[in-house]
Amino acid sequence: MPIRLKLLGAAKEVGRAGLLLDVEGEQVLLDYGVSLKGNEPEFPLPVQPRNIRVSALSHAHLDHSGALPLLYVSARPPLLTTPLSLSLSELLIRDFMKLSKYYIPYELEELEKMKDHAVPLVYNEVYEAGELTFRMVDAGHIPGSSMIVLETPSFTIVYTGDYALHDTCLLRKGDSGAIAKADVLIMETTYAEFDHPPRDVVEKEFVSSLEEVLSAGGIVLIPAFAVGRAQEILCVLAKHGVSYPVYVDGMARRANELIAESIDLLRDPRLFEKALDMARSIEDWDDRKRALSSPGVIVSPAGMLKGGPSEYYMEKLMDDPRNAVFLVSFAIPETPARQVIETGVYSSATKKGIVKARVEWFDFSAHCGRSELEETIRLTKRSASIVLMHGEEGAEQVVYRYATESGRRAYAPSAGEWLEIEL
Ligand SMILES: [Zn+2]
Ligand SMILES: [Zn+2]
Structure with missing residues (x-):
């Protein structure tokens, strides 16, 4: 048959x-x-x-x-x-x-x-x-x-x-x-x-760019999908022992909790525990202001800068050349992230302009x-x-x-x- x-x-x-x-x-x-x-x-x-x-x-x-x-x-x-x-x-x-x-x-x-x-x-x-x-x-x-x-x-x-x-x-x-x-x-x-570049090479480039921005007094926004990519980035940051504050916002916080309930499915449960201990969950607007007040890393959905708190952070950070936006997700055409990568211009319902912050894309596929x-x-x-x-x-x-x-x-x-x- x-x-x-x-x-x-x-x-x-x-x-x-x-x-x-x-x-x-x-x-x-x-x-x-x-x-x-x-x-x-x-x-x-x-x-x-x-x-x-x-x-x-x-x-x-x-x-x-x-x-x-x-x-x-x-x-x-x-x-x-x-x-x-x-x-x-x-x-x-x-x-x-x-x-x-x-x-x-x-x-x-x-x-x-x-x-x-x-x-x-x-x-x-x-x-x-x-x-x-x-x-x-x-x-x-x-x-x-x-x-x-x-x-x-x-x-x-x-x-x-x-x-x-x-x-x-x-x-x-x-x-x-x-x-x-x-x-x-x-x-x-x-x-x-x-082919994706080898993972260890991507990680090294990512961490070295990150250190450059942070040590020069900037803030790094990492827009990331709430499920999967946000946790991967937190693990990379924990593995390399980034010494600046790391914040996590939006739905990635709840995804972290759900994934922690099935921690044995992960490759290295202890690394994920370390990542969760390191990451500070953003709970309210005071936390958001704090995250924007000194050098640090903010991991937040949406990965393509469409919806989620990453839009808010982008609009606050994009005009200062000391800051950076590191894109770590595939950006499908017609999304703000894709436009930023291709033209250097960000546009949303509330803001449009040339991004002065450093923009980089890393292949964490x-x-x-x-x-x-x-x-x-x-x-x-x-x-x-x-x-x-x-x-x-x-x-x-x-x-x-x-x-x-x-x-x-x-x-x-x-x-x-x-x-x-x-x-
Ligand atoms: Zn998928
Ligand atoms: Zn799919």
Whole structure:
């Protein structure tokens, strides 16, 4: 029996990941996220929630989780995910609902139902639904992130979600063991066009730039995603023993607490404890003023300078050339961060102008680079079928060529197209 598969989004694009599988007569939904590029969120293609036997969430980021509550308007499918992905996705979805209330076709009631129907799975714990067996394995992308492994008596499907095959300060690299068993591998391709520089080099450059600004009396703003990147940066600062005050603001504070509850998932729990001891949580406006009054480091969402307290800090710090803004997240087009990197101009609803503070970008990516994506292909069986998603068209093509040259069947489907794979 062939399997059928349809991308509901993240086809030749990054954002609103969603994937519908038709396996042994059962429908399975893997991830259901939103895209946050423009002013209005974009949702993935619709599904019929009543037909879904099982849904599963790879990790908390909104481009994978933001549309999931929609399923619970009219149905009650079980949602498989790790306990940490569940708590972190709730944090992010609640914030998303606050920020974009007019555009969201579900309410808190649906989010509550989603939580009620969640089936928390630790890594390698098995969930069975008829002939289908599900398992989550560590994806090495953010705390709690998973690859989803779906087995039947006759074949294995592996969905990587977002993943990395390199260690970071925060996380061990993803568990690539399941990839070798996959008959169908559905993989992300975000950074297929280049390799990330080695982590130790990035860290050294980052810390040396930081010391330069701080010792000359400046303040360094580090806009960072609340979940994942903020904690990675705090670990880097703790590891290198930065001697100036380090502040953390916005949703990153709550994310720190939730991640601390699952501290054993981290590569070096003691380093994270040290990072949390070092970081001072900003609780009110007096704290914010204090953070802006003397040399120090401020880690705050939003990573792309769109929303969150990082906007406030940016507007306070950008006019003084002693200060600096260190961008540590990928900046998608049409975001203030991307504009700052490309043109040196910052603009928001409340302020527009040339940034006089020093601007630098550091590649702290938590995704595979090109070599890791190629390594992934080499890990698969020669008979494996490879389905590409979660990358711009050019990126998907790079992996497509590599996979076909390596003798694998590869597919880069468009959104909404049913793909039939004969096994
Ligand atoms: Zn992600
Ligand atoms: Zn993603």
